[in-house]
Amino acid sequence: MNIFILEDNQTFRDQLMNIMICWFNKQSLPYELMLSTSNISDFLNYPFKKNSKNIYFVNVSAGQSTPYGLKIAQTIRRNDSLGHIILLDETAIYTTETYKYRISALGYIIKEEFVPEEIEGYLTYVKEVNTFMKDHSSDLLIYQQENEIQLNTSDILFFEVDTTDRDKIFVHTWESKIKISGKISIVSLKHPDFFRCHRSYVINTRNIFRLDYYGKRALFQNGKSCRVSHRNWTKLKKKLFN
Secondary structure: OEEEEEOOOHHHHHHHHHHHHHHHHHHOOOOEEEEEEOOHHHHHOOOOOOOOOEEEEEEOOOOOOOOHHHHHHHHHHHHOOOOEEEEEEOOOOOHHHHHOOOOOOOEEEEOOOOOHHHHHHHHHHHHHHHHHHHHHOOEEEEEEOOEEEEEEHHHEEEEEEOOOOOOEEEEEEOOOEEEEEOOHHHHOOOOOOEEEEEOOEEEEHHHOOEEEOOOOEEEOOOOOEEEOOHHHHHHHHHHHHO
16 A cells, blocks of 8 residues: 655654554555655645555645645645545534545544544545455457557446447547447446446446446546436446345
């Protein structure tokens, strides 16, 4: 796992790191402290890359204007849709603000109240997520004209029929949209995580962040969304939660 910490209080930073080192040693897992600082510029200038093994601890009150730390977390999320953000603060006053910034935070730690088990719980979750992704990841070959493209299924969000040409499909990934030849009816058979949620869409259920009941859409952490038909809404929920 890769650890990033933005926290003004050096004592708390050391305490946080000591808890994690003990946990990593017990689990016999490798880790790397990529950045631990109180300097906002160091954080903002860091070349963040998408990685489900990244864990970011960000002080909500960092900077001159509270909650500037939320804006920093927002910047991290724009660059890393797979990383795990844990917010730090003195109080819980800004917990509801995280939704406005579309941070998709894993947790919110109140520094005066937290216990080591809270940190260990987050680390265990990230460990399980990465173990699952490793066990379930596989490659999918797609063809764009005469070019062969290899995609990992964990990078695919959903497939969408090209309404101007029913023999063409758009493949939506975390960072791009690729147009290929193919039938939407065949795509859902390519992987057990692919689900035909609409006559024009096949969704990768493993990448769904949450469901919008009123809009009947599946939402992803990078802001993209996919339509779900009323008929398939219940079926999708059963697949996700059963």
